Amino acid sequence: MVKSKVLFICSECGGEHLRWQGQCQFCKAWNTLREVISPKSQVPSGEARKPKKLSEISRNSVSRLRTGNGEFDRVLGGGIVPGSAILLSGPPGIGKSTLLLQIAARLANPKPRGSTVVVYVSGEESEEQIAGRASRLGIAADNLYFLAQTDLELILSELEEMSAPGRGKLGLVVVDSLQTTASGNVAGSSGSPSQLKYAAAQLTNFAKAQNVPVVMTGHVTKTFAIGGPKFLEHIVDVVLTFEGDKFSSLRVLRSQKNRFGATSEVGIFEMGKKGLAEVADPSAAFLKHHRSSPGSALMVALEGSRPLLLEIQALTSPTSYAYPKRTTQGIVSKRALLILAVLDKYSRLGLSRSDVFIKSSLGMRVFEPAADLAVAVAVASARLKKPIPPKLCFFGEVGLNGQIKSVVGEEERRKHAKKLGLEAITENEFSTISELLANLFGSS
Numbered sequence: 001m002v003k004s005k006v007l008f009i010c011s012e013c014g015g016e017h018l019r020w021q022g023q024c025q026f027c028k029a030w031n032t033l034r035e036v037i038s039p040k041s042q043v044p045s046g047e048a049r050k051p052k053k054l055s056e057i058s059r060n061s062v063s064r065l066r067t068g069n070g071e072f073d074r075v076l077g078g079g080i081v082p083g084s085a086i087l088l089s090g091p092p093g094i095g096k097s098t099l100l101l102q103i104a105a106r107l108a109n110p111k112p113r114g115s116t117v118v119v120y121v122s123g124e125e126s127e128e129q130i131a132g133r134a135s136r137l138g139i140a141a142d143n144l145y146f147l148a149q150t151d152l153e154l155i156l157s158e159l160e161e162m163s164a165p166g167r168g169k170l171g172l173v174v175v176d177s178l179q180t181t182a183s184g185n186v187a188g189s190s191g192s193p194s195q196l197k198y199a200a201a202q203l204t205n206f207a208k209a210q211n212v213p214v215v216m217t218g219h220v221t222k223t224f225a226i227g228g229p230k231f232l233e234h235i236v237d238v239v240l241t242f243e244g245d246k247f248s249s250l251r252v253l254r255s256q257k258n259r260f261g262a263t264s265e266v267g268i269f270e271m272g273k274k275g276l277a278e279v280a281d282p283s284a285a286f287l288k289h290h291r292s293s294p295g296s297a298l299m300v301a302l303e304g305s306r307p308l309l310l311e312i313q314a315l316t317s318p319t320s321y322a323y324p325k326r327t328t329q330g331i332v333s334k335r336a337l338l339i340l341a342v343l344d345k346y347s348r349l350g351l352s353r354s355d356v357f358i359k360s361s362l363g364m365r366v367f368e369p370a371a372d373l374a375v376a377v378a379v380a381s382a383r384l385k386k387p388i389p390p391k392l393c394f395f396g397e398v399g400l401n402g403q404i405k406s407v408v409g410e411e412e413r414r415k416h417a418k419k420l421g422l423e424a425i426t427e428n429e430f431s432t433i434s435e436l437l438a439n440l441f442g443s444s
Contacts, residue, residue: 339376342400373396
């Protein structure tokens with residue numbers, strides 16, 4: 001008989017402890033350990049295998065299932081790989097279910113690729129709610145099946161029956177979401193670390209055994225990290241994040257992990273009455289919202305192989321506190337602090353007596369050093385209350401000595417700026433930030 005044991009599991013990171021303690025030893029969070037009674041795991045016996053030489057292993061190219069959605073396929077590296085397990089995370093209401101419902105409908109459409117069966121499993125909505133959403137989106141596909149179920153064993157049983165010979169080719173399975181899926185074989189309620197680990201492992205095993213791609217949605221925490229233990233990100237093949245500003249119609253799909261392609265690509269969508277539409281030219285969409293005003297600067301970011309035009313906005317105001325505020329949104333805060341220190345040192349803008357607020361437009365997040373120059377120019381423009389010429393864009397890294405440095409992909413960025421009718425300002429035009437600001441605003 002298998003004996004049970006008592007574990008204390010952290011509700012934040014899923015870390016396991018043999019005894020209770022005030023602080024989790026993994027994520028350092030306080031008062032997050034919960035007692036769980038778990039049976040001892042029995043390690044299954046595996047199939048005996050012999051090591052192979054690299055030259056003896058077949059190197060067949062990976063076939064991909066194209067969804068017909070160019071932005072989604074771009075992020076995945078050209079389409080969905082059969083047998084892959086994909087985790088899509090994002091904040092509530094961002095459009096995860098809408099995106100997957102549209103992808104499922106495209107694959108279930110028999111016209112371009114023949115008969116392909118797609119199963120959409122939902123533990124968050126009833127069949128009537130899903131049907132109502134499909135009606136609003138104008139979706140109608142005979143090969144698209146809906147299953148409102150939260151019991152993992154029943155879900156797997158139905159999926160195995162659907163993949164049996166004579167039922168049509170099962171092309172895709174969508175599980176929305178992992179947090180609502182539970183199994184009676186594991187202790188804990190739905191959404192607990194043990195349940196999430198077990199559900200993700202079982203669905204991944206199904207994908208590999210049946211050679212059917214499985215897309216699972218996951219919730220995020222208040223820090224926008226994927227909810228649950230890190231095991232979820234390790235066991236799946238692809239980790240996608242869907243993000244955007246809830247007050248903006250634009251949405252961004254990013255790849256954090258991809259065993260079959262690059263992780264630096266992004267897909268841009270726009271939410272409308274008919275669901276999510278692809279944005280073929282994101283730069284044009286950003287440019288039409290741009291208005292030349294103090295504190296606004298354009299930059300060309302490079303997301304993977306794709307250049308994107310973004311707007312950096314800044315605002316300065318006299319501080320009423322002993323320590324001025326430094327607030328950023330969509331920009332790495334520590335990097336922004338370095339740029340403000342450089343401006344205060346070499347440009348004499350008096351920022352030590354001003355509150356400074358910096359953000360990227362339309363909910364985009366910018367992580368690369370190429371944004372340094374645009375941030376510096378936007379802050380200086382806001383502080384001096386002078387607008388930047390509307391046909392200029394900036395990209396470059398700003399060093400602590402005030403020098404402007406080159407960045408990766410400069411040639412691609414220049415070509416993209418020229419295509420949009422913009423003039424690129426980099427280290428080739430000005431060597432220091434003081435020289436650039438003196439030329440733009442007539443003071444340093």
